[in-house]
Amino acid sequence: MSDSLWMACYITKPLMTCPTCISHFLSSSVHVQQREMDIKLLAAAAFLVGVIVVYWFSRGSGPRIPGPPAHPLVGHTFQVPTIKTWKYYEDLWHKHGPIVKLTLAGDDILVLSDPADAQELASLGRRSRIYSSRRPLIYAGKYQSNHMRFTLLPYGEVFKRQLGAFHTMLEPRIVGTYEELQYQSSLRLLADLADTPDNFFRHVPRFPASLIFLLTFGKHLDEEGSDLVEVQKVLADFVYDINPGAHLVDTFPKLDLLPDFLSPWRAEARRKRDREMKLYGGLAMDVKARMEKDPELECFTARLFEQQKQLGISDEEIFYITGTAFASGTGTSAATLLWFVMAMTHFPGPMHKAQEEIDTVFNSYTLPDFSRVKDLPYVFALIQEVIRWAPVVPLSFPHYLDVDDEYKGYTIKKGTTVISSLWNMHHNEEEFPNSYDFQPERFMKKPGQELPSLLGEDNYGFGFGRRECPGQHLAVKSVWIAVVRMLWAYDIVPRKDANGVPMKCDEQDCTEGLTSRPNPFPATFVPRSAAHIETIQLADRRA
Ligand code: HEM
Numbered sequence: 377m378s379d380s381l382w383m384a385c386y387i388t389k390p391l392m393t394c395p396t397c398i399s400h401f402l403s404s405s406v407h408v409q410q411r412e413m414d415i416k417l418l419a420a421a422a423f424l425v426g427v428i429v430v431y432w433f434s435r436g437s438g439p440r441i442p443g444p445p446a447h448p449l450v451g452h453t454f455q456v457p458t459i460k461t462w463k464y465y466e467d468l469w470h471k472h473g474p475i476v477k478l479t480l481a482g483d484d485i486l487v488l489s490d491p492a493d494a495q496e497l498a499s500l501g502r503r504s505r506i507y508s509s510r511r512p513l514i515y516a517g518k519y520q521s522n523h524m525r526f527t528l529l530p531y532g533e534v535f536k537r538q539l540g541a542f543h544t545m546l547e548p549r550i551v552g553t554y555e556e557l558q559y560q561s562s563l564r565l566l567a568d569l570a571d572t573p574d575n576f577f578r579h580v581p582r583f584p585a586s587l588i589f590l591l592t593f594g595k596h597l598d599e600e601g602s603d604l605v606e607v608q609k610v611l612a613d614f615v616y617d618i619n620p621g622a623h624l625v626d627t628f629p630k631l632d633l634l635p636d637f638l639s640p641w642r643a644e645a646r647r648k649r650d651r652e653m654k655l656y657g658g659l660a661m662d663v664k665a666r667m668e669k670d671p672e673l674e675c676f677t678a679r680l681f682e683q684q685k686q687l688g689i690s691d692e693e694i695f696y697i698t699g700t701a702f703a704s705g706t707g708t709s710a711a712t713l714l715w716f717v718m719a720m721t722h723f724p725g726p727m728h729k730a731q732e733e734i735d736t737v738f739n740s741y742t743l744p745d746f747s748r749v750k751d752l753p754y755v756f757a758l759i760q761e762v763i764r765w766a767p768v769v770p771l772s773f774p775h776y777l778d779v780d781d782e783y784k785g786y787t788i789k790k791g792t793t794v795i796s797s798l799w800n801m802h803h804n805e806e807e808f809p810n811s812y813d814f815q816p817e818r819f820m821k822k823p824g825q826e827l828p829s830l831l832g833e834d835n836y837g838f839g840f841g842r843r844e845c846p847g848q849h850l851a852v853k854s855v856w857i858a859v860v861r862m863l864w865a866y867d868i869v870p871r872k873d874a875n876g877v878p879m880k881c882d883e884q885d886c887t888e889g890l891t892s893r894p895n896p897f898p899a900t901f902v903p904r905s906a907a908h909i910e911t912i913q914l915a916d917r918r919a
Pocket residue numbers: 526527528546588700701702704705706708709712768769772773774775837838839840841842843844845846847848850851852855
């Protein structure tokens with residue numbers, strides 16, 4: 377047997393099963409160098425066979441879950457783009473159907489595009505429990521968060537305990553008591569827009585930030601927004617650090633066994649944790665100090681300190697819970713409102729229709745409030761459409777399967793990451809025809825049908841099951857009051873260039889990671905009448 381034939385044989389046949397190869401290998405009298413090369417090739421072939429065997433046995437029984445062809449060694453690792461990943465998943469959905477499997481750096485990923493599947497897996501019975509975990513992350517979970525950050529917690533006792541703490545701030549009954557603060561913060565937004573209408577890109581995100589800061593820590597954001605800037609930095613780090621592939625140790629967990637001097641990443645993660653604890657711990661301890669002077673102090677952090685024993689949470693958990701509430705609620709609500717502004721620059725028809733409806737309920741001397749929600753069904757539908765048209769968390773936040781499962785005949789392995797593509801669900805042409813158009817009408821109720829009590833009820837923008845957004849009641853009410861008041865007072869239009877030509881507000885130009893929001897764009901707010909501005913200024917002086 378020639379050497380080349382032998383090599384071909386051992387690469388293509390299962391190793392050490394071909395007697396001719398073995399005897400050739402043992403008896404060959406070729407040069408030592410050749411022998412070394414043979415050994416390397418043998419090792420390579422053994423590795424390849426190992427990979428194939430592992431792959432074969434890990435396929436599980438039953439039909440193969442659809443998906444694009446995978447590379448035998450790296451799976452789909454280099455096929456999945458890290459930016460605007462939702463657009464790639466949209467292609468996969470059209471090519472392979474609503475359940476797609478990928479393998480990224482050795483981990484199975486399931487991408488769901490049909491809300492019925494997401495509902496079935498995340499929300500119903502036994503499955504809702506096993507599909508409600510988060511992928512364990514060594515860098516961001518163990519070292520950066522000391523296993524305490526709610527969004528990364530596995531499903532279990534600590535998660536349930538912290539969820540209980542979130543409910544003390546976010547359940548609908550409690551959210552109902554925040555209306556006065558929502559009025560104050562949205563009035564400030566209207567006044568800022570009157571002063572510097574072109575600066576909306578700063579004013580709009582400031583509205584949820586100042587509201588949630590006030591609700592969480594019982595004080596106003598400072599004028600320069602230094603707390604906000606620091607939170608944004610901390611959040612940007614965190615969003616980067618949880619990205620698949622951001623840290624090698626999360627792909628190869630055994631690296632965590634190496635000592636500190638060989639693992640500089642560990643010190644870096646701990647430094648980030650210290651920075652966060654300084655920020656959130658400082659804010660929370662400041663509340664504690666103020667509680668001593670003012671036992672009536674009302675805010676989320678104060679309530680957690682009061683109920684600390686009952687809830688069974690440590691000081692450090694309070695720091696993480698309050699920090700998470702502020703960080704998770706601020707960016708998402710701001711992004712929704714910025715997408716609203718973007719939509720209005722593109723679709724003046726729905727904007728004017730909503731304004732006509734508002735005018736039948738509130739005249740120019742009456743600031744809109746929550747008393748007439750049910751009399752504004754079109755505005756209600758318009759907000760639903762914003763959340764559908766541009767979901768701010770397009771792939772939701774990935775869930776993680778705790779034990780092996782069978783679904784629709786497919787074997788889904790423990791440790792699979794399950795992604796609900798809200799983007800695909802919101803662009804399903806059967807449920808939402810012409811899904812790229814902005815048509816609030818699709819959410820209008822038929823005569824006699826009740827408006828849902830919650831604005832997000834008819835779309836999927838807040839996720840599924842036991843991990844669905846606990847802040848949605850607060851979010852939808854805040855978005856509602858800001859949208860109604862902005863539409864009541866202003867036309868939202870593209871700014872004009874030096875030649876008087878409207879500039880392009882490009883909805884494709886947006887952030888492209890875990891969350892999506894427009895990058896700065898040239899819109900402006902034009903008062904609908906002098907009377908509206910007078911009403912705002914008068915109310916602002918009284919506030
Ligand atoms: C319009 C605004 C908002 C949108 C679109 C939104 C959307 C989402 C989505 C899609 C998830 C992932 C759900 C899942 O894993 O299945 C989520 C999780 C979360 N949201 Fe929101 N959210 C918003 C506002 C808020 C607010 C105001 C708060 C709190 C003040 C908040 C707190 C959270 C928290 C703590 C989680 C993590 C839940 C967990 O890990 O179990 N969100 N949100």
